[in-house]
Amino acid sequence: MRRVKLVNDVVDLVPILYMFSTTTYKNVYSALLDDWYTLNELKEMFGEGVEEALKILKSAGMLEVRWRMPKDPAGKPEKEYHVTYTHLNASFYVSLIELNKVLEVIFMPEDEFEEVVKKVIDEIKAGRMSVQHISRDLKLEPIVVRAIAKRSLKLNLKGNIVEIAKEEEI
Known part of the structure; x- marks a missing residue:
């Protein structure tokens, strides 16, 4: 089916x-x-x-x-x-540059990816949960922060807010 x-x-x-x-x-x-x-x-x-x-x-x-x-x-x-x-x-509209940034996050080496995730988690723990704050503080583009949150099992993306994921059963 x-x-x-x-x-x-x-x-x-x-x-x-x-x-x-x-x-x-x-x-x-x-x-x-x-x-x-x-x-x-x-x-x-x-x-x-x-x-x-x-x-x-x-x-x-x-x-x-x-x-x-x-x-x-x-x-x-x-x-x-x-x-x-x-x-x-x-069905979405995206520049080729932004699409490339999303693909870079998908295929980023695991050690490099985990390093960025750790920095995002540190930002969240410091009270900065919005994509805009995190992207500004870490000098990353918002689309990169959103893509990182979508790839990581440690983070959840809810609109423009990034949260630390709760350990849930599958």
């Missing part, structure tokens, strides 16, 4: 494109297109990185979750996961 994810803001592409940055993430996405799997089943299939892949899919708004009842009456129900979207429909 073909389902289309609508994207109206270029930074909403960040978690979607980042989903295809590693073999593990791609494999998890492909597996979840075909069937429903639990976290343990995915870990058996692909090893480490599965939880991150699920969190990225969740942050992109592409993950369906339901409970699987155990075959053994004494067993506990488990969450199982499935990908909701197979296609993308993008």
Whole structure:
């Protein structure tokens, strides 16, 4: 079945494109297109990185979750996961320079990315949560700050406010 994810803001592409940055993430996405799997089943299939892949899919708004009842009456129900979207429909207006900046964030090396995330978190802890304040203080363009917040599992972007993400279950 073909389902289309609508994207109206270029930074909403960040978690979607980042989903295809590693073999593990791609494999998890492909597996979840075909069937429903639990976290343990995915870990058996692909090893480490599965939880991150699920969190990225969740942050992109592409993950369906339901409970699987155990075959053994004494067993506990488990969450199982499935990908909701197979296609993308993008409708936004962006300069090529800004698009390039978003792509740079998506493909930024992990160590460099984590360094910037740490600086953003320090800004938030100091009470500066708006994209404008953070971008001015860190000398980054607002679109870069928004893209960083969308890629990081440690941050949430809500409008023009960046918050520290709460540790949530998938």
